[in-house]
Amino acid sequence: MVEVRAALAAEVRELARERDAVIFAHNYQRAEVQQVADIVGDSLELARRASEADAAVIVLAGVRFMAETAAILATGKTVLLPHTGAGCPMADMITAAHLSDWKAEFPGVPVVMYVNSSAEVKALTDVCCTSANAVEVVRSLGSPRVLFAPDRNLGAWVAAQLPEIEVIAWNGYCPVHDEVTLERVRDAQALHPDAVVIAHPECRPEVSAAADAVLSTSQMMRYAAEAEASEFIVVTEAGLLHGLQAAAPEKRFYHLAPAMICADMKLTRLEHVRDALADLSGEVVVPAAVADAARASLERMTAIG
Numbered sequence: 666m667v668e669v670r671a672a673l674a675a676e677v678r679e680l681a682r683e684r685d686a687v688i689f690a691h692n693y694q695r696a697e698v699q700q701v702a703d704i705v706g707d708s709l710e711l712a713r714r715a716s717e718a719d720a721a722v723i724v725l726a727g728v729r730f731m732a733e734t735a736a737i738l739a740t741g742k743t744v745l746l747p748h749t750g751a752g753c754p755m756a757d758m759i760t761a762a763h764l765s766d767w768k769a770e771f772p773g774v775p776v777v778m779y780v781n782s783s784a785e786v787k788a789l790t791d792v793c794c795t796s797a798n799a800v801e802v803v804r805s806l807g808s809p810r811v812l813f814a815p816d817r818n819l820g821a822w823v824a825a826q827l828p829e830i831e832v833i834a835w836n837g838y839c840p841v842h843d844e845v846t847l848e849r850v851r852d853a854q855a856l857h858p859d860a861v862v863i864a865h866p867e868c869r870p871e872v873s874a875a876a877d878a879v880l881s882t883s884q885m886m887r888y889a890a891e892a893e894a895s896e897f898i899v900v901t902e903a904g905l906l907h908g909l910q911a912a913a914p915e916k917r918f919y920h921l922a923p924a925m926i927c928a929d930m931k932l933t934r935l936e937h938v939r940d941a942l943a944d945l946s947g948e949v950v951v952p953a954a955v956a957d958a959a960r961a962s963l964e965r966m967t968a969i970g
């Protein structure tokens with residue numbers, strides 16, 4: 666079995682070479698997919714690297730909004746989503762029609778959109794953000810009020826960091842992170858009293874408030890590697906444990922809950938990456954008018970931080 670997976674991984678790398686392709690994987694992807702990737706990162710890193718990519722094809726092993734972002738930023742390149750059913754339930758919680766109606770209620774108030782959103786929604790947005798730069802992006806606008814979507818929890822985290830700004834948040838959420846209760850975190854702390862709690866800002870406000878650090882997925886890896894602490898309670902999706910252990914092999918990581926698994930992130934297997942490369946299937950194409958408007962909101966973000 667191990668040999669079969671190794672042969673498949675070698676086939677993927679050979680196909681990538683033949684196709685002049687780079688493979689990007691999000692930090693939540695299966696370990697076997699992360700292992701064949703050229704770049705593994707958080708949403709911000711994947712977006713930045715897509716705009717700089719020097720290859721004809723980008724295979725984006727992640728979910729649809731990440732592949733759309735790559736297609737918008739990497740003009741002229743072919744972007745493939747290996748499992749075309751991989752979406753993000755939070756991104757589906759706001760549509761372009763919802764956003765148009767919401768904006769009409771708050772004329773003149775800038776819209777900050779988490780990248781976990783569709784290209785059509787980004788096209789109606791002033792500026793995008795990710796979990797890594799949401800606070801900086803909102804601060805940079807210098808506006809006393811902002812509309813923030815779709816994640817109410819990331820919106821609440823930003824509001825807590827910037828009390829002088831009124832953050833009006835859409836009522837979306839990540840089903841994986843929003844399930845976590847404060848009680849669960851307290852139980853884990855009782856079991857591991859010396860461990861540092863690192864949480865993703867998609868967690869509920871009381872969970873983020875109880876964490877020692879609230880960070881994007883890649884920021885968590887850097888933090889764990891650099892911190893003096895040797896034990897961590899990890900409050901995010903299970904896939905990050907692979908990267909954390911690789912970033913700090915001598916440290917111990919306790920995943921808060923085995924149920925913290927994003928089913929969409931786990932859809933992609935090596936076979937899907939191989940098939941996408943073999944027949945260039947799963948191409949993500951964003952219509953030009955939508956892409957142009959969405960690119961403006963993404964580029965405003967990358968210019969900020």
Ligand code: 13P
Pocket residue numbers: 692706707708709781795796797839865867880881882883
């Ligand atoms: P990061 O950008 O922090 O990797 O988060 C993406 C995501 O979908 C978290 O659920």
Ligand code: SF4
Pocket residue numbers: 728752753754755756781839840841842867902927928929930
């Ligand atoms: Fe979307 Fe949550 Fe999955 Fe991230 S973990 S892709 S926010 S459903």
